[in-house]
Amino acid sequence: MPEGTGGAGRELPWRIGQGWDLHRLVPGRRLVLGGVEIAHERGLAGHSDADALIHAIIDALLGAAALGDIGAHFPDSDPAWKDAAGTDLLERTVAALARAGWEPVQVDATVVAEAPRLGPHRERMRDAIARGLGVARAMVSVKAKTAEGLGPEGRGEAISAQAVALIRAARPAADETRRARSPGTAER
Ligand SMILES: [Zn+2]
Numbered sequence: 775m776p777e778g779t780g781g782a783g784r785e786l787p788w789r790i791g792q793g794w795d796l797h798r799l800v801p802g803r804r805l806v807l808g809g810v811e812i813a814h815e816r817g818l819a820g821h822s823d824a825d826a827l828i829h830a831i832i833d834a835l836l837g838a839a840a841l842g843d844i845g846a847h848f849p850d851s852d853p854a855w856k857d858a859a860g861t862d863l864l865e866r867t868v869a870a871l872a873r874a875g876w877e878p879v880q881v882d883a884t885v886v887a888e889a890p891r892l893g894p895h896r897e898r899m900r901d902a903i904a905r906g907l908g909v910a911r912a913m914v915s916v917k918a919k920t921a922e923g924l925g926p927e928g929r930g931e932a933i934s935a936q937a938v939a940l941i942r943a944a945r946p947a948a949d950e951t952r953r954a955r956s957p958g959t960a961e962r
Contacts, residue, residue, distance in 0.1 A: 787943040789840075789876070793833025796926070796934035797824040807885060807892065807933070808899025808916055809861040809906065814890045818933060821850035825860030827885050827916070827935040831903065832860075832867045834883075834939035839876045864906035877944040878907040882915040883937035886927045892918035 799805075803817030808827045818824035832844045841847075847870065848855045848863050855863070868878060881903065885892055892899075896916050904911040921928035 788879075789838040789941050791834045791836065791838030791939050791941070793830040793835075793837060793844075793937045793939070794934065795826040795829040795833065795844075796932050797826045797829075798926075798932050799930060805890075806860065807887075807895070807935075808883075809859070809864075809902030810895050810898045812890060812892070812895055822848070822855050822858040822863065823860055826933050827883055827899065827937075828860030828864050828903065828906070830935040830937040831881055831883055831939060832864055834881065834937040835867050835871060835878060835941065838939050838941045839871050839874055841870060841874060861902055861906050864903070868907060871941060872944060875944050876941045878909055878913075878939060879942050880909070880913045880940040881907065881937055882917075883935060884917045884919065885933065885935045886919055886921050887933040888920050888923070888928055888930045892916075 797818035797820050799816045800819045801816050803819055804823070805812045805814040805817040806823045806825045807818075809825065818826060829844055832847075836843055836847065844863070844867075847867065848858065871877065883903075896918065899916045900911050900914045903916070904914045907914065923929070926932040927934055
């Protein structure tokens with residue numbers, strides 16, 4: 775039974791969560807979004823790789839499971855997360871959800887960036903995120919828009935991202951049954 779569901783777990787086996795993140799765009803940093811490195815004259819500042827898109831998704835997942843936030847799980851005061859890849863943190867988040875009895879189902883996200891154009895990178899981002907979540911690419915949506923020149927994103931001072939995530943109670947018993955029936959079959 776997932777943490778926090780109590781006896782009502784079977785009545786509410788689905789949860790949603792939302793996440794938001796923003797990082798400053800600065801010279802001399804790589805730009806990594808959705809697990810994909812993108813050629814740009816500036817990159818996002820941060821303790822880790824500052825992948826704002828994946829960080830927003832992580833917070834959406836943690837929020838759905840009521841497991842706190844990214845800062846609690848991967849504090850930027852901890853040298854272990856220096857330059858940590860967003861995809862690595864995403865996989866660790868999925869593992870934390872699994873320990874609490876949850877598994878990701880679907881993610882929808884929006885990146886707000888004046889530049890660079892993200893459309894050409896969208897499919898690779900979806901692939902990287904889907905891999906990290908352990909879901910099919912069809913379950914991952916990445917949208918991109920500008921801020922019409924307004925605010926920190928519009929002035930090119932920052933890139934932000936928002937995400938919602940749907941998770942469901944994991945069914946370990948069913949998984950065990952499936953494994954027993956088809957030994958050697960790779961999960962996902
Ligand atoms: Zn972040």
